[in-house]
Amino acid sequence: MKKGILIAAxxxxxxxxxxxxxxxxxxILSYRKLDMPTARKYIDxxxxxxxxxxxxxxxxxxxxxxHKGLVYFSLSQDTTIQGLNRIDFLDTAVxxxxxxxxxxxxxxxxxxxxxxxxxxxxxxxxxxxKFDSKEYSDALILxxxxxxxxxxxxxxxxxxxxxxxxxxxxxxxxxxxxxxxxLSRLLELDPSNG
Numbered sequence: 001m002k003k004g005i006l007i008a009a010x011x012x013x014x015x016x017x018x019x020x021x022x023x024x025x026x027x028i029l030s031y032r033k034l035d036m037p038t039a040r041k042y043i044d045x046x047x048x049x050x051x052x053x054x055x056x057x058x059x060x061x062x063x064x065x066x067h068k069g070l071v072y073f074s075l076s077q078d079t080t081i082q083g084l085n086r087i088d089f090l091d092t093a094v095x096x097x098x099x100x101x102x103x104x105x106x107x108x109x110x111x112x113x114x115x116x117x118x119x120x121x122x123x124x125x126x127x128x129x130k131f132d133s134k135e136y137s138d139a140l141i142l143x144x145x146x147x148x149x150x151x152x153x154x155x156x157x158x159x160x161x162x163x164x165x166x167x168x169x170x171x172x173x174x175x176x177x178x179x180x181x182x183l184s185r186l187l188e189l190d191p192s193n194g
Contacts, residue, residue, distance in 0.1 A: 021056075023049070024064050031071055036078060039071045058105040065100035066108035069093040069115055076122065087126065087142070094119045094149055101154035113154040120149040124162070131169065140169035140178070158189055 027042035046064060050056065056064060075081065076089035097119065100112040127142035143166035150159040167182035 021060065024060070024067065027071060028067055031067065031074070034074075036071060036074050040075060043068045043071050058103055059107050062100050062103045062106040062108045065096045065103065066112050066115075069096035069100065069112065072096065073115065073119065073122075087123075090119060090122055090126075091145075094145075098149075098152050098154065101152070109154070116149055116152060116154055120146050120155075123149065127165070127169075136169045136173035137175070140166050140173055140175070143169055160186060160189060163189075 023042045023046035027039045027046065030036075030039035030042060043064075047068065050064070070093075072089045072093035076086045076093060078086070094116065097112040097116045100106050100108055101116075103109075106112070123142050123145040127139045127146065130136070130139035130142060143162050146162045147159045147166065149155065150157040150162070163182055163186055167179045167186070170176070170179035170182060
């Protein structure tokens, strides 16, 4: 009886791993065909299976996270998508890339690092667009996202220019406390340049 339960449990786990790999492969193929809605469906299915207790070897987990980032980054750049916040897609891509760079033995580490730079650039472009349209609070959030991505372990950059930009946006948004917080942070980073 115990042997039967053990065999059933192993078979169930093997089936879940196979299903995750199948979803991942389908997502990658859809991504290559530039069918982002289908790619998103499959990558999300694989994500649900992982969340529900599925596991992948480091190599496959890295592959999954990198491709999840690619799919969501592509969605964030699609101007035909209506009614959705494209920045949320970009946030999901960033999260996937950062997670991949933390996977021990990541086979996509260098690629995810390059993609993080693209994500930071995309946040920055969106921040300047918000500034141009005088949406200062939104620009502040986006400049802070640039700083966050650049400060990730994969990039490791102290982005003083975007901290300064964020402080200016806080000032424009009449959030003096946030502006003071950001300027204080700049002074801590480089007290000689006060």
